[in-house]
Amino acid sequence: MGPADELVVRATVRNGTDDELAAPQASLRVNRFLQSTRGSLDRWADQPLSGTVGDRLVSAPLTGPLAPGQTADVELRVPAGELRLSTADSAWGPRGLSVEVTDGGAGRPSTGRSSCGSPPTRSSPPPASASWSR
Structure with missing residues (x-):
């Protein structure tokens, strides 16, 4: 991802x-710390929902209300500069991403987690996708 790019997460x-959920809202959180080992990524992914899963960068309301069992699609976009990731070659690697859903921005969140990362290149990286359920 270059300085003029943006992170786009569709969930x-x-x-x-x-x-x-009367007023469901989705928020994108990014853990800015490098997940350099399988163990560090596992520890991040296994945190309880009350744990810190990353900094909230953007939120968007879902088309609501959302009945039990019902699904909704959301797209969350963040300009690369707002991620505040290091540009050093030694700092590339996976970072934790999470989409947190709350009812009206309040209450206990439900969070899906994934990670993304690619080596630094001068060309555009291939698209990545992730899917999860909890």
Whole structure:
């Protein structure tokens, strides 16, 4: 990702609760720390929902309300400069991403987690996709 690029995350969220979400909102969080080993990535992914999964960069309302079992698609975009990642060659590698869903920005969040990363190049990196469920 170059300085003029943007991170685009598309997610399908599902209300896995027994309650309707009246005003669902999705937020993108990015862990800026390099996940340089399988163990460090596993520790990040296994944190409880109350743990720090990264800095919130952008939020967007979902078309709501969202009934139990219902899904909604969301696209979250962040300019590369707002990620505030190091540009040093030694700093490339996977970073944790999470999409957090709350009801009206309040209440206990539900979070899906993934990671992304690619070696530094001068050309555009290939597209990446991730899918998860909790």
